[in-house]
Amino acid sequence: MQPIPSTKTLHTFKQFATAQGARIYRIPMQAFPNFWVYAYLVFVDGMTVLVDTGSGFGDSNQHLLEGFERVRACEGLDSVMDTLDYILITHGHIDHFGGLPFLLEKTDAKVGIHELDLRNLTNYEERIIITEQRLRAFLLEAGVDADRQEEIIRVYLLNKMLFRSVNVDFTYNAIDMKLGKFEFLHVPGHSAGHVVIRLHDYLFCGDHVLNGISPHQWPERLTLNMGLGHYLDSLEKLNAWADDDITLTLSGHSEPITKLGDRITQIKRIHAQRLERTLAILSKPGTVAEVSSQLFGDVSGYDILLSVEEAGAHVEYLYQRGLLGISNINEIEQGDSPLLYKRLNDPVAEQMRICC
Ligand SMILES: [Zn+2]
């Protein structure tokens, strides 16, 4: 998830139809204060499918019910809840799956998610503890000062204590990445098990591609199969998979994307520029926290975590590829010190083309 400046008026209920006649309703929900997310309710070939659920926090469930009521009236149904067959989760972030405990009390719909995000739903409490440990180690290594570390962990735990584990009915690889006319493409990066879902000439892309903002990046140091390298590879994968027949790409937070290829190119360019800036900053030794404040300025609250993670993902990408080294390795050997990264100017590593 990530903050998107928004007002309620921007986030509206909307109806779409695919070229082959599937009906899609976009339901806006306030996932967290000033942070909106969309679920999509789809009617195709006698199947009723919900893509994502909102956060379950605050008014999110109520907004989902209001959306269902509008759809019920449009479709002339007795109840949406009773006709729901499947709930497909695009990825294991709470703003997309947090409504599941509420929904599963009211519907027998089968829940699906990709294998690599399964435990986010089924072993939630365990994952919080593991992620907290990894986050603490990362923040220490990144050179975030002690007070800010505690503030970040406090905010992280507040957000994450809002859910309890639920049962999932199937995973996408296990059904050969197909369900009826829905097809799934695994696009790791923003989360380990993120998928883009295709239905006819429409895509549901969750947070993999957004309009107006580049989707948030975490270092793979926190969770395997996340990280900028995986993310950029996944953008290429989507570019190849989504052919010219795609009319519209529906995302988790932004308005529909009409020219997906152009949007992918723009996002790649943003990361290329950010990587170049990171290299320039690290012509002198610096920590991830220092890179973060130079890239994103002085931020507060949850944005501290988001900006340090984003900077960490870019530093990690360059370090993995031999463009950065660690300049205080003797101190590191002695004990807990932040890592000081520095550009290596290695002619072999520099042959890598960052530019997209
Ligand atoms: Zn999201």
Ligand SMILES: [Zn+2]
């Ligand atoms: Zn997300």
